[in-house]
Amino acid sequence: MLDYNHKNADELKQKSLWLFDMDGTIYEENRLFDGTLALLDFITKRGGRYVFLTNNSSRSVEDYIKKVTAMGIQADRESFFTSSQATVRYLKEQLPGALVYCQGTGSLVKELRDSGIRVTTEMDLTAEAVVIGFDTELSFQKLRNTCELLTKKDIPYIATNPDFVCPTDYGFVPDCGSMAIGIRYATGKMPLVIGKPEPTMIEIAERKFGKTPADTVLIGDRLYTDIASGVNAGVTTIAVLSGEAKYEEIMSYEKQPDYVFQSVKEIFEELSR
Numbered sequence: 504m505l506d507y508n509h510k511n512a513d514e515l516k517q518k519s520l521w522l523f524d525m526d527g528t529i530y531e532e533n534r535l536f537d538g539t540l541a542l543l544d545f546i547t548k549r550g551g552r553y554v555f556l557t558n559n560s561s562r563s564v565e566d567y568i569k570k571v572t573a574m575g576i577q578a579d580r581e582s583f584f585t586s587s588q589a590t591v592r593y594l595k596e597q598l599p600g601a602l603v604y605c606q607g608t609g610s611l612v613k614e615l616r617d618s619g620i621r622v623t624t625e626m627d628l629t630a631e632a633v634v635i636g637f638d639t640e641l642s643f644q645k646l647r648n649t650c651e652l653l654t655k656k657d658i659p660y661i662a663t664n665p666d667f668v669c670p671t672d673y674g675f676v677p678d679c680g681s682m683a684i685g686i687r688y689a690t691g692k693m694p695l696v697i698g699k700p701e702p703t704m705i706e707i708a709e710r711k712f713g714k715t716p717a718d719t720v721l722i723g724d725r726l727y728t729d730i731a732s733g734v735n736a737g738v739t740t741i742a743v744l745s746g747e748a749k750y751e752e753i754m755s756y757e758k759q760p761d762y763v764f765q766s767v768k769e770i771f772e773e774l775s776r
């Protein structure tokens with residue numbers, strides 16, 4: 504099989520763990536891309552497994568199961584790794600028992616609490632860490648609390664994901680990375696980032712399913728998160744042209760993906776050739 508650059512991509516036929524970005528890769532907001540169902544079906548029939556990785560911390564895994572199953576994709580709790588789950592892991596390992604102030608959606612707060620993290624969403628000077636996520640329910644009071652805590656206390660400050668923008672049907676809205684820039688102007692502080700491009704979510708998925716980097720391929724449309732995380736984790740990477748990254752940007756990016764395909768449909772067609 505050949506990729507967009509006519510590069511031999513036969514090694515993809517041996518991959519057994521397929522990690523997909525979602526927005527811009529398998530769908531755009533609520534429109535499923537052609538070829539997604541065919542590719543996922545092909546992977547499963549060949550004994551492989553697909554998992555969706557997302558930096559979007561505004562929705563819980565339950566929200567995602569509802570969203571993709573409504574599109575006809577077979578998925579359960581095991582089908583997703585989110586930056587919220589990676590954040591839970593980080594907090595449990597690095598800050599066990601800490602009271603966390605969370606600037607995030609109700610879904611993120613619930614996910615942290617359900618996982619045993621102590622969370623406050625009110626101004627509380629006993630908080631021992633601050634977590635910010637992609638907050639589609641953001642209020643000025645939440646921003647104010649974050650700034651007050653970061654100004655008055657020198658405590659760990661964590662962002663679920665570094666994305667500057669999130670795609671919508673008309674363009675973009677500011678995501679967690681943009682909020683972090685605003686908060687930096689106010690407090691002088693920058694967060695530690697948990698989601699892609701860190702390799703954490705990929706490593707969790709490999710461990711969970713007993714796979715190695717050689718078994719694994721990551722597919723995404725954004726260079727500085729998706730492709731960078733795959734390169735950082737040492738897995739095979741595919742950039743698709745159905746979302747953010749343009750062909751010229753991909754070819755001049757410092758961390759080159761192994762392969763480029765137009766879309767998931769083209770991957771399926773080449774794989775099944």
Ligand SMILES: [Mg+2]
Nearest residue numbers: 524526527724
């Ligand atoms: Mg994407």
